[in-house]
Amino acid sequence: MHDVGRSAFSNFEGSTGKNELTSHLLERDKLMPLYMAKRQDDYTSTAPFNVFVGTWNVNGQLPTEPLDAWVSSEATPPDVYAIGFQELDLSKEAFVFTESSREEEWMRAVKQALHPGASYKLVKHIRLVGMMLLVFAQDRHLQDITAVASHHVGTGLLGKMGNKGGVGIRIMLHNSSLCFINSHLAAHLEEIQRRNQDYEDICSRMKFPDPEGQSISVFSNDVLIWLGDLNYRIDKLPLETVKERIEKGQYEKLKEHDQLTNQRREGNVYPDFEEGDLTFRPTYKYNPGTDEWDTSEKCRCPAWCDRILWKESAKAKLLKYQAHLSLKISDHKPVSAVFKINVKVINRELYRKVYEEEIRRLDRMENEWLPTMVLNQHSLEFGTVKFQQAVQRTVEILNTGQTPCHFEFIGKLGEKAFCKPWLTVGKPKGYVLPGDKLVIEFEVYVNKNTAPSLNKEEDKIEDILILHLVGGKDFFITVNGKYSPSCFGTSIEALCWMKKPIEQMDRKELTRLVWLFKSRDWQVNNEKHHSSQMLNVPKELWRLLDHLYQYARHQPDLFQQPGLHEELKMIQENLDSQLPTVGTPLPGSNHSVAEALLIFLEALPEPVIPFEYYNMCLQLYNNYDQGQELIHKMPPHHVNVFNYIISFLQELPKYEENGLNLHLLATIFSGLLLRPSSVQRKQNTEGRMDRMKATSFIEMFLKKKLIE
Amino acid sequence: VAKTPDRIFKVILVGDSNVGKSSAIQRFCFNTFSDDRRPTLDITFQMKTIVTAQGVTSLQIWDSAGQERFRSVPRLYFRKADGVMLLYDVTNETSLKNVRSWISNIKESAGNNAVIMLLGNKVDKQRTVTWEEGHAVALQCKAVFLEISAKSGENVPQAFEALTRILKEREEGDMGIPPSTGTPLGETIEVTSNNRTERFDVARL
Numbered sequence: 001m002h003d004v005g006r007s008a009f010s011n012f013e014g015s016t017g018k019n020e021l022t023s024h025l026l027e028r029d030k031l032m033p034l035y036m037a038k039r040q041d042d043y044t045s046t047a048p049f050n051v052f053v054g055t056w057n058v059n060g061q062l063p064t065e066p067l068d069a070w071v072s073s074e075a076t077p078p079d080v081y082a083i084g085f086q087e088l089d090l091s092k093e094a095f096v097f098t099e100s101s102r103e104e105e106w107m108r109a110v111k112q113a114l115h116p117g118a119s120y121k122l123v124k125h126i127r128l129v130g131m132m133l134l135v136f137a138q139d140r141h142l143q144d145i146t147a148v149a150s151h152h153v154g155t156g157l158l159g160k161m162g163n164k165g166g167v168g169i170r171i172m173l174h175n176s177s178l179c180f181i182n183s184h185l186a187a188h189l190e191e192i193q194r195r196n197q198d199y200e201d202i203c204s205r206m207k208f209p210d211p212e213g214q215s216i217s218v219f220s221n222d223v224l225i226w227l228g229d230l231n232y233r234i235d236k237l238p239l240e241t242v243k244e245r246i247e248k249g250q251y252e253k254l255k256e257h258d259q260l261t262n263q264r265r266e267g268n269v270y271p272d273f274e275e276g277d278l279t280f281r282p283t284y285k286y287n288p289g290t291d292e293w294d295t296s297e298k299c300r301c302p303a304w305c306d307r308i309l310w311k312e313s314a315k316a317k318l319l320k321y322q323a324h325l326s327l328k329i330s331d332h333k334p335v336s337a338v339f340k341i342n343v344k345v346i347n348r349e350l351y352r353k354v355y356e357e358e359i360r361r362l363d364r365m366e367n368e369w370l371p372t373m374v375l376n377q378h379s380l381e382f383g384t385v386k387f388q389q390a391v392q393r394t395v396e397i398l399n400t401g402q403t404p405c406h407f408e409f410i411g412k413l414g415e416k417a418f419c420k421p422w423l424t425v426g427k428p429k430g431y432v433l434p435g436d437k438l439v440i441e442f443e444v445y446v447n448k449n450t451a452p453s454l455n456k457e458e459d460k461i462e463d464i465l466i467l468h469l470v471g472g473k474d475f476f477i478t479v480n481g482k483y484s485p486s487c488f489g490t491s492i493e494a495l496c497w498m499k500k501p502i503e504q505m506d507r508k509e510l511t512r513l514v515w516l517f518k519s520r521d522w523q524v525n526n527e528k529h530h531s532s533q534m535l536n537v538p539k540e541l542w543r544l545l546d547h548l549y550q551y552a553r554h555q556p557d558l559f560q561q562p563g564l565h566e567e568l569k570m571i572q573e574n575l576d577s578q579l580p581t582v583g584t585p586l587p588g589s590n591h592s593v594a595e596a597l598l599i600f601l602e603a604l605p606e607p608v609i610p611f612e613y614y615n616m617c618l619q620l621y622n623n624y625d626q627g628q629e630l631i632h633k634m635p636p637h638h639v640n641v642f643n644y645i646i647s648f649l650q651e652l653p654k655y656e657e658n659g660l661n662l663h664l665l666a667t668i669f670s671g672l673l674l675r676p677s678s679v680q681r682k683q684n685t686e687g688r689m690d691r692m693k694a695t696s697f698i699e700m701f702l703k704k705k706l707i708e
Numbered sequence: 709v710a711k712t713p714d715r716i717f718k719v720i721l722v723g724d725s726n727v728g729k730s731s732a733i734q735r736f737c738f739n740t741f742s743d744d745r746r747p748t749l750d751i752t753f754q755m756k757t758i759v760t761a762q763g764v765t766s767l768q769i770w771d772s773a774g775q776e777r778f779r780s781v782p783r784l785y786f787r788k789a790d791g792v793m794l795l796y797d798v799t800n801e802t803s804l805k806n807v808r809s810w811i812s813n814i815k816e817s818a819g820n821n822a823v824i825m826l827l828g829n830k831v832d833k834q835r836t837v838t839w840e841e842g843h844a845v846a847l848q849c850k851a852v853f854l855e856i857s858a859k860s861g862e863n864v865p866q867a868f869e870a871l872t873r874i875l876k877e878r879e880e881g882d883m884g885i886p887p888s889t890g891t892p893l894g895e896t897i898e899v900t901s902n903n904r905t906e907r908f909d910v911a912r913l
Contacts, residue, residue: 028766352759355759356759359757359759359764360757362757363737363755363756363757363766366755367737367754367755370753378749378750412780412781412783412784464777464778464780464781466781466784472752472753473750473751473752473753474750474751474752475749475750476749476750476751476773476778476781478777
């Protein structure tokens with residue numbers, strides 16, 4: 001199921017469509033074991049388990065005598081057995097071949113000797129050349145044994161050969177880990193250092209894989225039991241004295257010369273291990289088949305070569321430590337130790353309860369750590385919005401969570417932009433630290449690009465913004481406002497139809513008009529028919545030009561100085577709300593009125609020379625007759641406006657103070673009267689040349705009429 | 709011994725305004741209820757892990773704004789949902805009527821295999837929509853049906869557990885793994901409510 005989890009996660013997308021993993025969800029399977037380990041005491045109780053540990057160097061012999069006297073020496077049947085052998089097979093082949101018939105024979109011998117008071121099964125066995133370790137457990141415990149693993153470490157020649165070294169088995173018994181190491185360390189009296197080194201090597205190289213895929217060292221276990229032919233000898237004492245002390249049972253005194261005891265006391269090997277009292281005869285070296293000490297040529301000094309050590313004493317208590325002298329086939333005697341190990345037993349009901357508690361805590365933690373913010377308002381009311389008049393609102397966001405917030409405005413399904421084109425957001429993405437505030441500015445600004453669809457009510461000042469917290473919730477911010485239609489951004493035809501100021505028009509009628517005049521058919525078929533009911537040119541345009549002619553024709557730098565924003569706003573409002581009255585000038589300075597004219601022309605959804613004539617006009621930039629012909633093919637009101645503006649502009653250079661000449665006027669107005677649509681602009685690559693042609697085209701008209 | 713969650717399912721609650729989506733989540737996640745909930749103006753989620761006999765499942769439960777003006781927005785979230793809980797109010801007939809438009813909204817945008825569950829909330833109150841009416845709509849929409857009360861807590865955990873079970877079984881079916889509870893994929897699942905045991909199609913919508 002692990003792979004299933006992974007693949008599921010890889011499809012797990014955040015709201016932005018990126019692979020946005022929320023908090024540390026992925027880590028749960030890693031975290032839960034740690035949290036559960038911490039709570040272990042809450043769902044486990046300890047139960048004593050009887051563990052029998054045996055070790056025997058069998059000197060390459062076959063099991064020709066029964067092992068009961070060693071393996072079944074206890075009255076009560078042990079719960080778990082760990083039996084280790086050394087020198088199982090001394091043949092040369094055993095170094096090379098991994099198969100060994102001795103393995104089977106000895107295993108069978110052990111099985112036959114297991115305590116008759118219970119039924120056992122082999123949990124695991126491992127062999128490295130002559131070293132074999134077998135772990136058995138009573139049938140009733142098998143279901144509680146998990147994570148069984150084994151490993152071997154050779155410390156022979158090249159640090160690899162398996163004639164010396166160790167084999168290990170690790171099991172989880174209920175919730176306690178038990179580790180058994182069976183080792184055969186370097187031989188010979190003087191090789192203390194090598195034995196110590198073998199121990200170090202086994203410790204550092206013995207690793208058990210656990211189900212999580214990590215490797216566990218021998219020391220990361222509740223109980224570690226080390227058995228084997230450790231080969232430490234009795235030294236600095238004459239052979240006869242050794243034998244004499246043994247005969248007198250003076251093991252305590254003899255122990256003073258035991259290398260292992262001394263090395264341990266000096267801290268050179270097996271630090272922090274425990275060993276039981278040596279109250280038995282040394283287990284090496286006997287004449288095979290007897291209880292007599294070695295009488296061979298070498299005449300080895302007796303030694304406690306075969307030992308069992310363990311840690312920790314808090315979790316394992318030694319009940320018995322002894323040698324079994326009645327077994328005679330080897331030159332070693334087998335040794336056994338019986339432990340009472342306090343095993344942590346899981347109470348399934350409690351485990352489940354604690355598990356649920358912990359997982360709830362993780363849920364809670366995760367929920368608490370989700371990024372979260374508070375907004376001082378969720379809806380933005382922009383009120384009445386007018387053409388090119390920016391309205392600002394703000395939202396204050398406060399990070400009330402415990403983690404930094406990474407916020408970002410995101411688009412709705414199928415929409416590329418996260419907001420309408422007339423809205424800009426001051427900070428579309430960013431970070432807020434816990435406890436900090438941030439003010440986000442929103443500005444609605446309707447320009448010539450966005451005005452037409454608002455005029456048509458194709459679009460409204462309405463939007464829902466999604467403020468997304470990365471890894472957290474999404475807020476909705478609603479945007480509302482009322483677009484007040486303006487003559488700016490309204491078509492020439494619609495304006496010619498309106499006898500009233502645009503603000504006094506019925507909204508529905510207005511929308512109908514805007515849609516109506518958009519249709520080409522209407523222009524072709526009905527415009528002439530209706531033109532008697534329509535104004536010749538938009539009254540707003542008339543007011544602007546009339547004002548300029550009357551009051552501004554002597555104005556120095558006319559059309560070359562920008563207007564004032566406030567005045568532009570007043571002019572726009574005046575045009576949108578007032579009917580022209582004779583003798584009442586527009587508000588604002590001459591420069592402002594001049595700029596208002598430019599803005600008016602720029603905002604026309606269809607310019608004075610409609611887009612479809614643009615390319616043709618450019619081609620006729622030096623051909624007045626055909627140009628004139630083309631202009632007269634335009635819709636009548638466009639023709640009117642064109643002629644009206646041209647004749648107005650022609651008047652201006654007559655007044656020297658304003659500093660205007662025809663070329664300058666053509667340059668200023670050609671970009672407004674004769675301009676490409678956005679599509680055309682993209683198609684025409686020679687922008688600079690096109691602009692020059694457009695200027696020439698307009699200038700040609702300005703000049704021509706003058707000459708006539 | 710329980711396992712750690714092998715899957716996180718995304719579940720989104722939708723339905724008209726004031727049918728009790730946030731309350732149902734509050735009841736399920738925190739086992740509390742408050743009468744004066746303000747309308748939800750955002751999309752939020754909560755993590756909740758369910759431990760059942762089948763294993764451990766984490767749910768990422770998304771709450772959504774139900775107001776009309778936000779109607780278009782949850783579509784963004786349907787796409788990623790494994791399960792959709794569509795709520796109506798048993799004291800409000802309109803909320804049941806609107807279920808159909810929610811369903812088409814879900815199918816349009818999810819267009820996939822999200823499991824849909826129809827939940828009639830507020831059974832603690834005087835109802836104007838009968839169990840049969842809700843059930844009929846659920847059958848038409850091939851949705852699993854339950855009546856719940858976020859206030860009393862009745863059937864709330866059962867609803868989430870049933871949905872989880874369906875999602876789990878369906879996923880195991882997808883993986884070619886025999887469903888753990890013995891309910892074959894694409895067949896039926898039993899949901900008990902008001903002492904009635906219903907068997908539902910778990911076929912894809």
